Amino acid sequence: MRYLICAVLVALSSACMAIVVAGQQAQTGGQEGVQQLDYRNMSPEQRAAATRAFLGLGSVPNKVAAGRGAPLYVKNCAFCHGRTARGATGPSLITSDQVLADDHGEHLAPFLKKGIPEKGMPAFAGMSDQQLTDIAELLHLQVEDVANRGAYQVVNILVGNPAKGKAYVEDHCMSCHTAGTFDHIATRFHSPEQLQRNWVWPARGAEMTADVNTSSGAISGRVIQVSDFRIALVDSSGRAHAVDRGPNVIVKIHDPLAAHQEMVMTLANGDMHNVTAYLETLK
Numbered sequence: 181m182r183y184l185i186c187a188v189l190v191a192l193s194s195a196c197m198a199i200v201v202a203g204q205q206a207q208t209g210g211q212e213g214v215q216q217l218d219y220r221n222m223s224p225e226q227r228a229a230a231t232r233a234f235l236g237l238g239s240v241p242n243k244v245a246a247g248r249g250a251p252l253y254v255k256n257c258a259f260c261h262g263r264t265a266r267g268a269t270g271p272s273l274i275t276s277d278q279v280l281a282d283d284h285g286e287h288l289a290p291f292l293k294k295g296i297p298e299k300g301m302p303a304f305a306g307m308s309d310q311q312l313t314d315i316a317e318l319l320h321l322q323v324e325d326v327a328n329r330g331a332y333q334v335v336n337i338l339v340g341n342p343a344k345g346k347a348y349v350e351d352h353c354m355s356c357h358t359a360g361t362f363d364h365i366a367t368r369f370h371s372p373e374q375l376q377r378n379w380v381w382p383a384r385g386a387e388m389t390a391d392v393n394t395s396s397g398a399i400s401g402r403v404i405q406v407s408d409f410r411i412a413l414v415d416s417s418g419r420a421h422a423v424d425r426g427p428n429v430i431v432k433i434h435d436p437l438a439a440h441q442e443m444v445m446t447l448a449n450g451d452m453h454n455v456t457a458y459l460e461t462l463k
């Protein structure tokens with residue numbers, strides 16, 4: 181029963197942890213000579229492993245593959261599923277059965293190749309198995325971040341070199357940003373992981389707009405959904421339009437974050453770690 185409750189409340193894993201601790205103590209209490217299994221006395225690694233087993237999270241996500249998957253996710257999935265996969269116009273992938281049923285892409289890769297085009301989930305037939313598997317690993321890591329708080333201490337992403345990170349920021353970021361973007365940036369986040377997620381995938385503040393020209397006229401407005409096949413927008417009078425994208429339809433999208441996304445595509449893993457290590461010093 182505990183398992184059931186926790187499976188349902190995966191996102192409330194701290195509450196589950198409390199139940200786990202209480203349950204473990206009830207089980208081990210009174211057994212003389214048996215080593216007490218108390219989460220408070222565990223190393224972060226032991227705690228993460230115990231929580232993983234308890235929540236049925238499956239195998240440990242491959243962080244290197246997830247790192248390769250991050251820019252692919254940003255480019256291909258983030259617009260619909262949100263930058264942290266918690267949902268936007270598409271559903272949250274953190275609570276997705278398709279994701280939870282998968283271990284290392286063996287289920288997700290074939291699913292992503294086909295998509296569900298009739299329901300607005302595009303087919304990614306052009307992506308390689310390796311790319312789709314990397315995206316799958318990234319999604320597992322995201323689930324892990326939400327579900328397994330114990331893992332936060334294990335995933336030490338502060339492995340970069342702050343001096344190199346500073347140099348990278350000066351060379352690659354200041355063409356678009358001012359020092360003000362980074363002032364005390366580390367104080368805005370609870371953990372280096374959160375800091376990294378937010379500078380790699382800033383939350384969408386400014387809205388994406390588009391101009392659409394069709395043979396029957398032009399429409400401009402705020403984009404609510406876009407794929408290779410269709411675009412939906414709301415114009416300034418609040419009217420919604422959905423347009424199938426054909427050869428005679430010209431779509432011009434204005435995405436304030438596009439420049440930043442392009443920058444993300446050029447990031448090597450080492451640069452990412454160095455920049456995070458540097459930004460983490462800006463308290």
Ligand code: HEC
Pocket residue numbers: 253256257258259260261269270271273275276277278279292296299300301302304315405406407
């Ligand atoms: C144009 C918007 C769009 C894009 C881009 C997109 N998706 Fe989706 N996705 C959707 C929608 C809408 C659904 C829900 C379909 C349905 O109703 O079953 C969905 C469903 C899913 C599901 C199944 C969720 C579940 O359990 O029901 C997964 C997994 C998924 N998408 C992953 C991805 C990944 C990974 C990418 C990038 C490679 C991606 N999607 C790109 C719109 C999108």
Ligand code: HEC
Pocket residue numbers: 348349352353354355356357361378379382383385386436437438439440443455
């Ligand atoms: C080509 C232009 C460009 C480059 C290069 C670029 N960014 Fe950005 N970045 C943007 C834009 C545009 C935004 C969105 C600003 C907004 O919505 O106000 C943004 C947003 C951000 C945000 C969120 C700001 C906030 O206040 O929430 C952070 C953090 C950030 N970028 C960090 C970086 C770092 C670090 C680099 C270098 C490794 C970088 N950016 C390189 C264009 C760029």
